[in-house]
Amino acid sequence: MKNLEIAKLFYLMAEFVEMEKTSFISIAYNKAGRILESLERDAEEIYNKGGIKELKKIPGIGEGIARKIEEYIKTGEIKRYLELKKKCPVDLEKLTSVEGLGAKRIKFLYEELKVKNLNDLEKVAKAGKIAGLDNFGEKSEKNILQSIEIAKVDKGRFLLGKILPRARNIINELKELPETEKINIAGSARRMKETVGDIDILIVSSNPEKIMDYFVKMKGVIKIWAKGETKSSVRFRTGFDCDLRVVKKESFGSALQYFTGSKDHNIATRRIAIKKKLKLNEYGVYRNNKQIAGKNEEDIYKSIGLHYIEPELRANTGEIEASLENKLPKLIKYNNIKGEIHCHSDWSDGSATIEELAKIAKGIGYQYLVITDHASPLGIVHGLDGGRILKQMKEIDKVNKKISGIKILKGTEVDIKADGTLFIEDSVLSKLDFVIGAVHSGFKMDKENMTRRITKAMENIHVDAIAHPSGRIIKKREGYQFNFSEILKVAKKTKTALEINAHESRLDLRDVNIRQAINTGVKLVIGTDVHNINYFKMMELGIAQARRGWAEKKDVLNTLSTDNFLKYFKK
């Protein structure tokens, strides 16, 4: 998948173009970057199928950008990018990560002081060479130095699972202030994106000053980027930024809509407003300068002729069109899950006993819990063999007798060997309620062989689902090469479900793949891959992932009752 590589080049070209003057070319390049990032299919595949013509069918991609994509696919380079880079050979990625430095200032610093990278920048700033430049002063220089320090340790985007609890802590603290009338999370965290750049919080208050004063002095704040009447922005020691906006009651809905994004979703909604001779901004929807909506989000959408769109769908990937035609999916709800289907006990590499796990699951309100310990030759996971699985089944019978109100089901997460056969013999698998197959080794296999490996496993009648199908680890590992369309075809034929692994670092399947699976008629299960009792709460992330993939309750099998869940897999 070259989409991300190409997207990056477009982002860089956008910055380079921006150096000359603010131009709509850079807007188009940036947009192309975002389109490529969220594209369901491989741009190369699209090109191979229908060339430039096919690429141009993607909204936002025209002749010029399609030609550049073609160039990259054919040569691995884009000439225009090389030319731009030659003109101003700077480490754009690093330099733009310094807060307050944009394309124009970077170009200026290169021309005046030959600043090419963070090191150069730090040197000239320390030497006091920046303060005297046109449009730069003492304060700019000081800010640059501070921002360099922060940029050095900046880790970019954060896992949703890591940032959500922090955001909730901040919100709970601000909620306590007497001046806070209403508070809500916004931004990509509200959209539940798998990674989040910073935390956005929205507050209704008639006394913004007090709120802002409190906010910038909160525990852990190491830098105040900005502090104004309606907007403040800070960096916390833990490495993330938090933006706070305060609005009046009558603008809460429009502000929430606006600050939730995504950017492309907002641009699309504003365009719809303009077509209807309305104006949409964070203060409301206006007709001839008279506010006709603003207090709540539902009214914002209604006033411009749209059905309400859930935050997880707001990515401008078809939700606006679906809303216009009243064809939005009825998304799976956060309380629809009836059982955990991926759980490791202390029989393999989990840390809790079967009984402990069952009690927690019961406490959550689940009807069932499937124990799926590793069946694997890998020593590190302490995998079970056929004999131990049979023993464990007896143990589960015992615990089931002891605990009421929840049914513990017998399962395994069985390794799919390189040739597509399974680590456990069919005679044992046939006795289990639920078998989830997984690839845990040989990740580097080529595309064809990996596809064959997984499809062969799915052809085994005892395999009910495939765990973390792509094998990716967010920010660490790409995942293995395989032909997803082929996997879907076989999954559909064999009635094999695909897992949405809800672990914060996996979230595997990706949202775009979930959508493909649903469109193909393939069923899903959501599992948190429990290894200790704290994992259960990651179910929220898995459901969010499903929602971003347009999944409805009927698409996810562990929304079924115990009986129906078991019935589905009886073949």
Add this chain to the structure above:
DNA sequence: GCCGTTTTCGGCCCGACTGTTTTCAGTCG
């Protein structure tokens, strides 16, 4: 560079905050 029941040319979402300015450009989201 993209796009079209406003246009094949002339638009392109819109506003807050900062710093260095005497009215605004750059940056950010």
